[in-house]
Amino acid sequence: MKYVYIFLFTLFSGACQGETSSEAASINKGVSPAFELVTLGDTGGIKDGNLSAFLLRSVNDENYVALDAGSLVNGIDVALANNAFSHLITPPDPKLKANGNILHHHVKAYLISHGHLDHVAGLLIASPSDNNKTIYALESVNKTMSDTYFNWQAWANFTNRGIKPQLNKYDVVDLAPQQTSLIKDTQLKVTAFSLSHPLESTAFVIENQNDIFVYFGDTGPDEVEKQGKLAVVWQYLANSMEHKRLRGMVIEVSFDNKRPDNLLFGHLTPKYLMQELTKFHLLAKNKSQFEDMKIVISHIKYSLKSGENPRKVVAKQLQEANTLGFHFILAQQGQVLML
Ligand SMILES: [Zn+2]
Numbered sequence: 148m149k150y151v152y153i154f155l156f157t158l159f160s161g162a163c164q165g166e167t168s169s170e171a172a173s174i175n176k177g178v179s180p181a182f183e184l185v186t187l188g189d190t191g192g193i194k195d196g197n198l199s200a201f202l203l204r205s206v207n208d209e210n211y212v213a214l215d216a217g218s219l220v221n222g223i224d225v226a227l228a229n230n231a232f233s234h235l236i237t238p239p240d241p242k243l244k245a246n247g248n249i250l251h252h253h254v255k256a257y258l259i260s261h262g263h264l265d266h267v268a269g270l271l272i273a274s275p276s277d278n279n280k281t282i283y284a285l286e287s288v289n290k291t292m293s294d295t296y297f298n299w300q301a302w303a304n305f306t307n308r309g310i311k312p313q314l315n316k317y318d319v320v321d322l323a324p325q326q327t328s329l330i331k332d333t334q335l336k337v338t339a340f341s342l343s344h345p346l347e348s349t350a351f352v353i354e355n356q357n358d359i360f361v362y363f364g365d366t367g368p369d370e371v372e373k374q375g376k377l378a379v380v381w382q383y384l385a386n387s388m389e390h391k392r393l394r395g396m397v398i399e400v401s402f403d404n405k406r407p408d409n410l411l412f413g414h415l416t417p418k419y420l421m422q423e424l425t426k427f428h429l430l431a432k433n434k435s436q437f438e439d440m441k442i443v444i445s446h447i448k449y450s451l452k453s454g455e456n457p458r459k460v461v462a463k464q465l466q467e468a469n470t471l472g473f474h475f476i477l478a479q480q481g482q483v484l485m486l
């Protein structure tokens with residue numbers, strides 16, 4: 148019952164949704180949170196300024212990793228206006244504006260799921276005034292970034308690989324699939340999994356000691372994509388849950404259930420997300436963790452058509468199909484969630 152209440156409250160509380168979600172999410176049955184998640188951008192288009200991007204940190208550390216960066220500085224501005232960074236105690240850098248202070252002193256690295264613009268535009272646009280950071284991605288994703296953007300045609304090459312001259316602001320690191328690496332200057336570790344999308348996409352499993360979180364870049368459902376890639380992630384998470392606690396995930400739902408399979412283009416609908424989560428639930432031996440696990444829905448496409456509200460439709464369809472009692476939260480730009 149509590150989750151139905153939180154879900155409805157989150158869904159219909161309008162302008163103060165971010166704050167409400169934050170409060171709701173902190174009700175956690177006495178288990179203290181392990182992660183903080185700030186939403187910098189919640190859509191997969193069409194409106195610039197609010198595109199896929201999140202910041203994640205351990206609650207024991209003031210350094211975030213960015214999970215995609217479709218909107219970056221604008222996302223930080225919206226989050227600042229929502230007091231999302233009020234818990235940070237490190238004194239701000241007086242030489243920088245508040246957004247510059249967050250970007251330079253608290254965002255330590257980028258994890259990029261794939262090279263589509265709605266996931267990287269904010270990084271590219273901010274790069275001339277960004278400071279040195281590491282970009283982590285699968286090899287094919289880093290190659291797309293080099294070939295498509297950091298090529299002295301679309302943009303200057305701010306990285307340390309590809310077409311010369313290399314400006315060496317970003318240290319580009321290839322993540323080997325399913326191998327765990329430390330994320331520099333944070334307390335987090337990451338393990339990358341390949342996902343099915345028109346070009347290779349990525350799920351990042353992030354560890355903070357005994358707690359884990361998973362961020363899914365764009366992905367189609369296994370039933371449509373026929374590659375079984377989500378099944379690999381579900382199995383890994385189910386195994387991990389035997390000795391670690393899965394606190395939550397960000398996963399996409401781009402379209403409502405009316406969208407035909409041949410027009411999904413590597414995305415999920417409420418029906419397919421529920422089908423995938425049901426498979427995961429079946430695999431997990433330790434089902435008690437699902438009670439506190441927050442499933443944050445991202446990437447709902449914005450509509451320019453009058454009278455259309457895709458967020459409402461997606462939320463309703465998820466709610467109606469939620470027989471297993473998953474705790475869904477719609478991502479909202481500026482929102483802070485404790486997980
Ligand atoms: Zn996308």
Ligand SMILES: [Zn+2]
Pocket residue numbers: 261263344365
């Ligand atoms: Zn995409």
